[in-house]
Amino acid sequence: MNKVVVGLSGGVDSSVAAAVLHHQGYEVIGLTLWLMKGKGQCCSEGMVDAAFICEQLGIPHHIVDSRDVFQANIVNYLVSGYEAGITPLPCSQCNRAVKFGPMLNYARQELGCDRIATGHYARIRYDEISQRYQLLRAIDRNKDQSYFLYDLSQEMLAGTVFPLGDQTKEDTRRIAAEFDLKTASKPESQDLCLIEAHGSMKTFLDQYIHQKEGDIVDLEGKVLGKHQGIHHYTIGQRKGLGVAAPEPLYVVKLDPIMNQVIVANRANAGRSDCTVTRLNWVSIAAPSTPIRVETQIRYRSSAVPVDLIPLEDNRVKLVFDEPEFGITPGQAAVFYDGEILLGGGIIEL
Numbered sequence: 001m002n003k004v005v006v007g008l009s010g011g012v013d014s015s016v017a018a019a020v021l022h023h024q025g026y027e028v029i030g031l032t033l034w035l036m037k038g039k040g041q042c043c044s045e046g047m048v049d050a051a052f053i054c055e056q057l058g059i060p061h062h063i064v065d066s067r068d069v070f071q072a073n074i075v076n077y078l079v080s081g082y083e084a085g086i087t088p089l090p091c092s093q094c095n096r097a098v099k100f101g102p103m104l105n106y107a108r109q110e111l112g113c114d115r116i117a118t119g120h121y122a123r124i125r126y127d128e129i130s131q132r133y134q135l136l137r138a139i140d141r142n143k144d145q146s147y148f149l150y151d152l153s154q155e156m157l158a159g160t161v162f163p164l165g166d167q168t169k170e171d172t173r174r175i176a177a178e179f180d181l182k183t184a185s186k187p188e189s190q191d192l193c194l195i196e197a198h199g200s201m202k203t204f205l206d207q208y209i210h211q212k213e214g215d216i217v218d219l220e221g222k223v224l225g226k227h228q229g230i231h232h233y234t235i236g237q238r239k240g241l242g243v244a245a246p247e248p249l250y251v252v253k254l255d256p257i258m259n260q261v262i263v264a265n266r267a268n269a270g271r272s273d274c275t276v277t278r279l280n281w282v283s284i285a286a287p288s289t290p291i292r293v294e295t296q297i298r299y300r301s302s303a304v305p306v307d308l309i310p311l312e313d314n315r316v317k318l319v320f321d322e323p324e325f326g327i328t329p330g331q332a333a334v335f336y337d338g339e340i341l342l343g344g345g346i347i348e349l
């Protein structure tokens with residue numbers, strides 16, 4: 001029988017992924033990674049709900065203590081990034097280093113199985129011509145999570161199934177109700193798991209980074225206000241600056257050495273290019289000449305047309321048609337051709 005290990009968070013999506021595969025006749029094994037140290041409530045709730053689903057489906061459930069891996073790859077990565085004045089994207093890093101890689105290893109080594117499934121909304125297909133596993137946006141564009149998956153390797157994609165990529169969230173809820181799954185009406189997680197667990201990114205970071213008062217200044221260095229730590233700000237941020245000004249101001253730079261937040265008006269806040277590093281090419285091989293692609297620079301932003309110019313050291317330069325206001329170092333720039341995710345990388349300072 002075909003065996004598959006399903007990553008179960010205790011949410012409705014992964015419960016339905018497991019139920020559907022089980023219904024299709026796969027031998028399904030549930031696997032929950034215990035991720036967060038300390039703030040355990042959401043993790044323990046998730047583990048209990050996942051265990052309940054496995055009991056309901058009559059399948060085995062494994063829990064793997066991954067707290068050290070999560071701490072090293074996500075918590076430390078976030079803290080050092082925010083201290084340096086960038087805004088790291090934890091989810092793509094988590095998918096590669098904490099979830100897909102370790103889950104596939106565990107499946108192979110402990111369970112004799114070479115395939116995993118998750119409840120992500122995205123699609124994978126093998127392209128005979130390029131001989132690559134390609135990543136596609138989900139059918140439900142509102143739920144599409146491909147942006148967070150750009151850093152998966154070919155080997156990871158080869159061993160992964162996304163049973164929900166071809167259906168809508170409404171389909172998922174309906175299937176959950178049909179199977180009478182305990183998680184059917186569980187509310188949707190709205191944010192990063194770390195934010196859900198700690199209330200806000202600020203509360204989470206304040207545990208690790210001491211508050212240190214500094215100046216909010218304009219491009220000429222004029223002091224406009226005070227801040228309690230540059231890690232409370234993100235480049236491109238407009239709201240919540242705590243500065244009274246006649247026109248909207250945007251954060252354009254975070255200076256860890258001077259401990260300053262630098263702001264500018266809209267006319268001076270846009271940028272027309274940026275460089276992207278640590279690239280991972282998914283659906284195509286790394287281009288050697290400039291290409292025209294669409295780029296998404298935030299999970300919830302639309303993809304916009306850019307010229308992508310290859311540089312040395314696994315980097316590219318992106319030239320936008322129109323100035324962009326949310327180019328945030330540390331976040332991912334993910335390249336698409338229509339529904340096909342070509343690749344992506346991390347926006348540099």
Ligand SMILES: Nc1ncnc2c1ncn2[C@@H]1O[C@H](COP(=O)(O)OP(=O)(O)OP(=O)(O)O)[C@@H](O)[C@H]1O
Nearest residue numbers: 007008009011012013014031032033118119120189
């Ligand atoms: N702690 C975990 N252990 C194992 N797999 C996980 C864990 N957390 C998430 N996953 C897998 O990654 C997928 C996407 O996770 P994400 O945190 O984005 O949750 P989600 O989209 O709200 O899905 P769900 O409703 O299943 O929680 C999940 O559907 C699940 O398959």
